[in-house]
Amino acid sequence: MTIPNFNHKMAAHCESGTLTSLLNYAGLEISEPLVFGISSGIFFGYFHKTKAFSFPTFIVRNKPGQMRKNIEKRLGVKFSTYTFNSPDKGMAKLDEIIPQNIPTACQVDFFYLDYVPSWERVHINAHFMTVIGKEGNNYVISDAYFPTIMQLDTGSLEKGRFAGGNMSPKGFMFHCKTIPQTIDFESAIKKGIKKACFNMLSIPIPFLGVKGIRMFAKKVVEWPEFARDTEHLSHEIMKINILLEDQGTGGAGFRFIYATFLQQAAEIIHKPQLKDLSQQLMIIGDGWREISLFAARIGKNRDLGQEKLRQLGDMIHDRADVEEDFFKNLSKAIN
Amino acid sequence: MKEKDGFIDYPDQQIILYVEKEDGQYGPIQTGSYLSANFMNDFLHKRKNLEAGLRGQLIAGKISPVRFYMVMEDLTLQELSARSGIRQSRIKKHLDPVSFGKVTADELNHYASVFNIPAANLLQVTLIFTNDEFQSNVILENKAKNISVTQSATQNPYVVLTKIEERK
Numbered sequence: 157m158t159i160p161n162f163n164h165k166m167a168a169h170c171e172s173g174t175l176t177s178l179l180n181y182a183g184l185e186i187s188e189p190l191v192f193g194i195s196s197g198i199f200f201g202y203f204h205k206t207k208a209f210s211f212p213t214f215i216v217r218n219k220p221g222q223m224r225k226n227i228e229k230r231l232g233v234k235f236s237t238y239t240f241n242s243p244d245k246g247m248a249k250l251d252e253i254i255p256q257n258i259p260t261a262c263q264v265d266f267f268y269l270d271y272v273p274s275w276e277r278v279h280i281n282a283h284f285m286t287v288i289g290k291e292g293n294n295y296v297i298s299d300a301y302f303p304t305i306m307q308l309d310t311g312s313l314e315k316g317r318f319a320g321g322n323m324s325p326k327g328f329m330f331h332c333k334t335i336p337q338t339i340d341f342e343s344a345i346k347k348g349i350k351k352a353c354f355n356m357l358s359i360p361i362p363f364l365g366v367k368g369i370r371m372f373a374k375k376v377v378e379w380p381e382f383a384r385d386t387e388h389l390s391h392e393i394m395k396i397n398i399l400l401e402d403q404g405t406g407g408a409g410f411r412f413i414y415a416t417f418l419q420q421a422a423e424i425i426h427k428p429q430l431k432d433l434s435q436q437l438m439i440i441g442d443g444w445r446e447i448s449l450f451a452a453r454i455g456k457n458r459d460l461g462q463e464k465l466r467q468l469g470d471m472i473h474d475r476a477d478v479e480e481d482f483f484k485n486l487s488k489a490i491n
Numbered sequence: 492m493k494e495k496d497g498f499i500d501y502p503d504q505q506i507i508l509y510v511e512k513e514d515g516q517y518g519p520i521q522t523g524s525y526l527s528a529n530f531m532n533d534f535l536h537k538r539k540n541l542e543a544g545l546r547g548q549l550i551a552g553k554i555s556p557v558r559f560y561m562v563m564e565d566l567t568l569q570e571l572s573a574r575s576g577i578r579q580s581r582i583k584k585h586l587d588p589v590s591f592g593k594v595t596a597d598e599l600n601h602y603a604s605v606f607n608i609p610a611a612n613l614l615q616v617t618l619i620f621t622n623d624e625f626q627s628n629v630i631l632e633n634k635a636k637n638i639s640v641t642q643s644a645t646q647n648p649y650v651v652l653t654k655i656e657e658r659k
Contacts, residue, residue: 166506188519207568210566278565279566303505303521319605320575394530402506402524406508439512
C-alpha cells in the first residue's frame with residue numbers, strides 16, 4: 157500500500173524538504189524556504205580536526221534535528237517522535253503507523269540507501285526521508301533528493317535507521333500530530349531570523365558562525381598536511397563544491413534558499429528592508445558559488461600549491477567579511 | 492544567481508537550486524549537478540586509483556582488509572568502533588595484516604555489516620576481466636561488460652552465495 161494523496165516533491169535539503177512535505181500533507185501550506193528560515197537553518201561551522209571526521213570539514217546549516225524542534229517551537233506544530241533501542245521494535249512501530257496513512261520521516265545513514273547510486277553514498281547519519289507505504293518486503297520512500305518515489309528493502313532501511321557512530325539515528329522517526337488553527341507567522345519569522353543572526357554573529361566559539369568562516373579561510377592552507385597524496389587532497393578540495401552545492405543546499409551553501417526566505421518573509425511581515433537584504437544575500441551567494449567553482453577547478457587540475465590554497469582562503473575570508481556585515485544589517489532590520 | 496545560469500543537463504543527478512527568475516522572484520528549479528556533469532570522470536578516476544593502490548597493499552600483505560574498507564569508506568577509527576561495537580584498541584590490532592588473523596567470525600560479521608559487504612569479502616578479492624583488464628568488483632559493482640557477479644545472503648550468517656554469470 158502507498159499512502160494516498162501524498163505529494164512527492166524534490167527539495168533543496170532533506171530535513172527542510174521532509175518537514176515541508178509532512179506539514180503540507182497535514183494541511184499547512186508552507187514553502188521549503190519558509191521552513192528553512194523560520195527554523196534558523198542557515199549557519200556555518202568549521203571542524204579542523206575531530207575524531208569523527210577523517211579530514212577537516214565544514215557545515216553550512218544548523219544541527220540535524222534542530223529544524224524540526226525550531227518549527228515545533230515557533231509554529232506551534234506538534235510532532236510525534238520516537239527512538240528505539242531495538243531495531244525490531246523500531247521497524248514494528250513503523251509497520252504499525254504506515255497503514256494508518258501517516259507519512260513518517262526517518263533519520264538514516266545515507267550509505268545504506270540502495271536506491272542512491274553507489275558513487276554518491278557516504279556514511280552520514282543525518283539524512284531524512286519519508287516512508288509513505290510498504291509493498292511486500294519493500295518500503296515506499298519519498299526522498300527529497302530524488303525526482304521520483306523510490307523503494308527500499310527492509311534490511312537496508314533497518315541498517316540505515318540503526319547505524320551506529322556519530323549522530324547515530326537510533327531508529328529516530330517522526331510524524332505530524334497536530335497543526336494549530338492559527339499560526340503567528342510574523343512572530344515565527346522574526347524569531348527565526350534573530351536566532352540565525354545570533355548563531356552567525358554571537359556564539360562565543362571560534363569555529364562557529366562568521367568566526368568559523370574566518371577559521372576555514374585561515375586553515376584551508378593546512379589541508380595538504382592531512383592528505384595521503386595529491387589525489388586525496390584534490391578529492392577533499394573538490395568536496396568543498398559538494399558541501400556547498402550538491403549536498404542538498406539549494407546552491408551556495410544555503411545562501412540562495414535563505415535569500416528566497418527573506419524575499420517571502422518581506423511580503424508576509426511587510427518589511428521591505430528584508431527584500432533588499434535578500435538581494436544582497438543572493439549576491440553573497442554568487443560569491444560562495446565562485447568558491448565552489450574555483451575549488452572544483454583547482455582540484456581537477458591538481459593545481460593545489462600554497463599559492464592557490466591561499467587564494468582560496470582569501471575568497472573564503474572575503475565571504476566572512478560580507479556575511480558579518482549582512483547579518484549585522486539583518487539583525488538591525490528585524491529589531 | 493539567474494535562472495538561465497542554473498540549468499545543467501545531467502539527468503543522472505538532479506538537484507534543486509534556488510535562483511532569481513525572470514520576474515525577479517526567487518524560487519526553485521530542478522537541474523543537474525554541475526560537479527557531476529563536469530567532473531564525474533575525474534572523481535571516478537581517483538576512486539579507481541585509490542582502490543587499486545589499497546588493493547596492491549592488501550595483496551602485498553601491507554594492510555589488512557579492515558584498513559582497506561575503512562579507507563575506501565572514509566571512516567575514522569572512532570567511527571568504525573562506534574558503528575561496529577568493537578573496541579578501538581581491538582580494531583587497531585585488526586588494521587595490522589598479521590594481527591588481523593586474530594579476528595573472530597563474529598567480529599568479521601560486525602565489520603561486514605558496517606561496510607555493507609558479505610563477511611566473506613573481507614577474506615577475498617574478486618577481480619573481473621572486462622575492457623581488456625582485471626578490475627575490482629568493489630569499483631565495478633556488478634557493472635562489468637560481459638560478466639555479472641551477484642552476492643546474496645544465506646540462512647547461514649557466515650556464508651554468502653556468489654553467482655557468476657555470463658551477461659546475455
